[in-house]
Amino acid sequence: MRILYFAFLRQRTGLGEETVETPAEVRDVAGLVEWLKTRGPGHAEAMRDVSAIRVAVNQEFAGMDTAIAANDEIAFFPPVTGG
Amino acid sequence: MRILYFAFLRQRTGLGEETVETPAEVRDVAGLVEWLKTRGPGHAEAMRDVSAIRVAVNQEFAGMDTAIAANDEIAFFPPVTGG
Amino acid sequence: MTVKVQRDDFDVGAEIAALTAGRTDIGGVATFLGLVRDIAGGEAVSAMTLEHYPGMTEKMLADIESQARERWALDEILIIHRFGRLEPGDRIVLVATASAHRKAALESCEFLIDWLKTRAPFWKLEETGQGEHWVEARESDDEAAARWEEAPRKAAE
Amino acid sequence: MTVKVQRDDFDVGAEIAALTAGRTDIGGVATFLGLVRDIAGGEAVSAMTLEHYPGMTEKMLADIESQARERWALDEILIIHRFGRLEPGDRIVLVATASAHRKAALESCEFLIDWLKTRAPFWKLEETGQGEHWVEARESDDEAAARWEEAPRKAAE
Numbered sequence: 371m372r373i374l375y376f377a378f379l380r381q382r383t384g385l386g387e388e389t390v391e392t393p394a395e396v397r398d399v400a401g402l403v404e405w406l407k408t409r410g411p412g413h414a415e416a417m418r419d420v421s422a423i424r425v426a427v428n429q430e431f432a433g434m435d436t437a438i439a440a441n442d443e444i445a446f447f448p449p450v451t452g453g
Numbered sequence: 454m455r456i457l458y459f460a461f462l463r464q465r466t467g468l469g470e471e472t473v474e475t476p477a478e479v480r481d482v483a484g485l486v487e488w489l490k491t492r493g494p495g496h497a498e499a500m501r502d503v504s505a506i507r508v509a510v511n512q513e514f515a516g517m518d519t520a521i522a523a524n525d526e527i528a529f530f531p532p533v534t535g536g
Numbered sequence: 537m538t539v540k541v542q543r544d545d546f547d548v549g550a551e552i553a554a555l556t557a558g559r560t561d562i563g564g565v566a567t568f569l570g571l572v573r574d575i576a577g578g579e580a581v582s583a584m585t586l587e588h589y590p591g592m593t594e595k596m597l598a599d600i601e602s603q604a605r606e607r608w609a610l611d612e613i614l615i616i617h618r619f620g621r622l623e624p625g626d627r628i629v630l631v632a633t634a635s636a637h638r639k640a641a642l643e644s645c646e647f648l649i650d651w652l653k654t655r656a657p658f659w660k661l662e663e664t665g666q667g668e669h670w671v672e673a674r675e676s677d678d679e680a681a682a683r684w685e686e687a688p689r690k691a692a693e
Numbered sequence: 694m695t696v697k698v699q700r701d702d703f704d705v706g707a708e709i710a711a712l713t714a715g716r717t718d719i720g721g722v723a724t725f726l727g728l729v730r731d732i733a734g735g736e737a738v739s740a741m742t743l744e745h746y747p748g749m750t751e752k753m754l755a756d757i758e759s760q761a762r763e764r765w766a767l768d769e770i771l772i773i774h775r776f777g778r779l780e781p782g783d784r785i786v787l788v789a790t791a792s793a794h795r796k797a798a799l800e801s802c803e804f805l806i807d808w809l810k811t812r813a814p815f816w817k818l819e820e821t822g823q824g825e826h827w828v829e830a831r832e833s834d835d836e837a838a839a840r841w842e843e844a845p846r847k848a849a850e
Contacts (some may be wrong), residue, residue, distance in 0.1 A: 497658055512592040532673040534672065534673050536586065536652045536656045
């Protein structure tokens, strides 16, 4: 699973992108967020306030309850501010 | 008095502009139109249908009842079609 | 504030660049570029000649510019209008409005081009397969300009 | 239909000329050029960095272009959006819409820039005297984009 981080999430995790293998119980975005928080203090801090985070699954806006699978591209970012 | 003609009025009178001295009884645009019609068949034809003519006195839109004076610039043209 | 009524063509990029040169307070420039179409009123047009009333045109254009400035917070306004004989594809008119905020730029640009396309003292002689004819004023255009004659307002954003 | 998301600057005049080159059926081109302002939210801005989501940006831009084509009779649409570090006065975005009729061009241009300014997947990092900060989404911008989410329509003229 490919995870992308933008804006403050990229800064706080210190990563633009990472490839992870999640445990079987991670089946939706909410589960992924909880699991990512355990990867380190930067991740935990970045994902602390989920209300400030938007998510896209395979480049489509998604919600916390959106199902995810092993080959998905999942991006986390703040609400878009436009160009 | 300087008279300007545009579009079909220019074509029918055969004139882009002419300077005229009108008799004292010509005091408004309507009077001027009647007097101009007497200047020749081209003028008469150009001014036959006054509903198809618009007028400006000193570069401001005017009406048939607008008063005119010796040094005025009076322009006759069709309704504008814009650029 | 610039109004040019000219026979010559103009350079859109250079005009917009000049409008914003050295400025860092302009958030957006809205422009409308009008071109000659090869068809008008369902008829093929091979060329058209735009006649105008020199002096009155510039005066009216300056006046409509002032009205736009009263209604919207604008940094710059540019109007260029050509006259003379033009062929399909040729540039006719350019309106550009610059403002800190995009809504003021967009609305004022539309206001100005609606006015130019309907109220400016220009007359069009079209050349078609059936010869030449003077174009008559169109009602739908008058309606577009009339929309703007409601209560004045100044866009907040 | 052209969408470009790029780091490099662009040439407005060349882009508009390319859009209409050899065409005689286009009556007008509406454009909006967005520039970096030296002030934002009342604060002096010395530079900003636009970050985007490569891939998703292009996909969303292509989608909004399709929506514009469904609503309006358009001959051409061009969207160029820059990313990376930009300074006050720099060009950020260009939207150009070409149509036989000016109303379709003007309305669709406004629709697209409202969308780009609010919904496009970009994030802005502003540099000010107080350091750097990520710009937060603005409500007034959301309202501008929301206006377009009423019943779809196709402008007749």
